[in-house]
Amino acid sequence: MHYGRWLLRALVIAAICLAGFLLYRTLNRYSFEEVVASIRSIPPMRLLASFAFAGCSYLCLTFFDVLGIRYAGKRLPYGKAALASFVSLSIGHNIGVAALSSGAIRYRFYSKWGLDAEDVAKVILFSGMTVALGLLTLGGLGMLLNSAAAAQMTGFSVQSVRGLGVACLAVASAYLFLSAFLRSTLELGRWRVEMPSLRLASAQVLIGSVNFALVAACLHQTLAPFTDAGYLAVSSAYVIANTTALVSHVPGGLGVLETAILYLISGGSLIGALVAFRFVYFFVPLGFGLTLLLFSEGQFLRKSEQHKKNAGLTACRPRPAPPKI
Numbered sequence: 001m002h003y004g005r006w007l008l009r010a011l012v013i014a015a016i017c018l019a020g021f022l023l024y025r026t027l028n029r030y031s032f033e034e035v036v037a038s039i040r041s042i043p044p045m046r047l048l049a050s051f052a053f054a055g056c057s058y059l060c061l062t063f064f065d066v067l068g069i070r071y072a073g074k075r076l077p078y079g080k081a082a083l084a085s086f087v088s089l090s091i092g093h094n095i096g097v098a099a100l101s102s103g104a105i106r107y108r109f110y111s112k113w114g115l116d117a118e119d120v121a122k123v124i125l126f127s128g129m130t131v132a133l134g135l136l137t138l139g140g141l142g143m144l145l146n147s148a149a150a151a152q153m154t155g156f157s158v159q160s161v162r163g164l165g166v167a168c169l170a171v172a173s174a175y176l177f178l179s180a181f182l183r184s185t186l187e188l189g190r191w192r193v194e195m196p197s198l199r200l201a202s203a204q205v206l207i208g209s210v211n212f213a214l215v216a217a218c219l220h221q222t223l224a225p226f227t228d229a230g231y232l233a234v235s236s237a238y239v240i241a242n243t244t245a246l247v248s249h250v251p252g253g254l255g256v257l258e259t260a261i262l263y264l265i266s267g268g269s270l271i272g273a274l275v276a277f278r279f280v281y282f283f284v285p286l287g288f289g290l291t292l293l294l295f296s297e298g299q300f301l302r303k304s305e306q307h308k309k310n311a312g313l314t315a316c317r318p319r320p321a322p323p324k325i
Contacts, residue, residue, distance in 0.1 A: 051284075053215075088103075131211075137208070143161050237263050
């Protein structure tokens with residue numbers, strides 16, 4: 001009866017340990033002096049702006065869960081959805097394969113608030129589609145509007161890049177078309193997918209695109225001390241690198257950030273830009289996410305113990321004597 005609960009706790013603990021290990025392994029590539037020098041090389045206003053864009057991105061990500069919960073037919077206060085989203089994604093971004101690595105943490109939160117496994121699966125699926133739609137939309141536009149740069153960055157021909165751009169926009173458009181006119185369940189082999197309403201689908205495209213635009217803005221601020229590239233160039237490079245990783249099935253998007261930065265800073269200080277961006281967008285949120293997860297686990301444990309205590313007192317309370325006749 002309690003095996004599932006203990007297994008879930010074990011998965012959460014494993015996620016925390018893995019995130020800590022990956023953080024150590026990533027930072028271990030650089031000396032302490034390199035990390036400090038990379039952060040100090042960014043002017044204070046640029047650094048503050050990068051933190052602001054990163055914060056706005058994580059705020060935008062909370063609406064992935066809010067819309068996903070509505071897609072599942074449930075209702076939760078925004079604060080609870082935001083907490084589950086931030087904790088799960090701040091850890092999942094560092095572990096990789098966020099849809100899977102954050103799934104156990106999402107379920108840990110949402111199962112306490114009345115959602116079952118099917119509901120959580122719908123939230124995860126909806127959030128993953130939101131990421132893909134935002135990436136396909138911005139990436140498709142970038143490949144069509146900046147085909148030469150995309151071809152140089154990816155090694156594909158200009159014709160191939162334009163074909164990928166058209167395909168990306170066609171997929172996003174087809175999704176909106178199906179959400180508008182398909183009223184029955186969409187069957188894809190063994191999978192049965194319920195299409196969201198056009199309103200929800202349009203919100204997916206919009207919020208997914210805004211999120212990636214904010215991440216690119218964060219990257220642009222950390223790159224500013226190392227390159228003269230403007231925001232549009234940085235945004236195009238980052239989104240195109242992500243999109244080609246998605247359509248070419250690169251595991252976990254390996255090398256996406258490196259590809260974008262190498263294109264923008266040929267022969268420049270790659271270490272400084274990498275460390276600064278990873279520190280702002282990945283490491284700092286991970287620290288907050290782990291702290292909130294541990295605090296939430298403590299709250300869940302205290303409520304569980306209090307519930308057991310109250311149940312025990314109720315069971316031990318003597319029954320009132322029957323009235324005398």
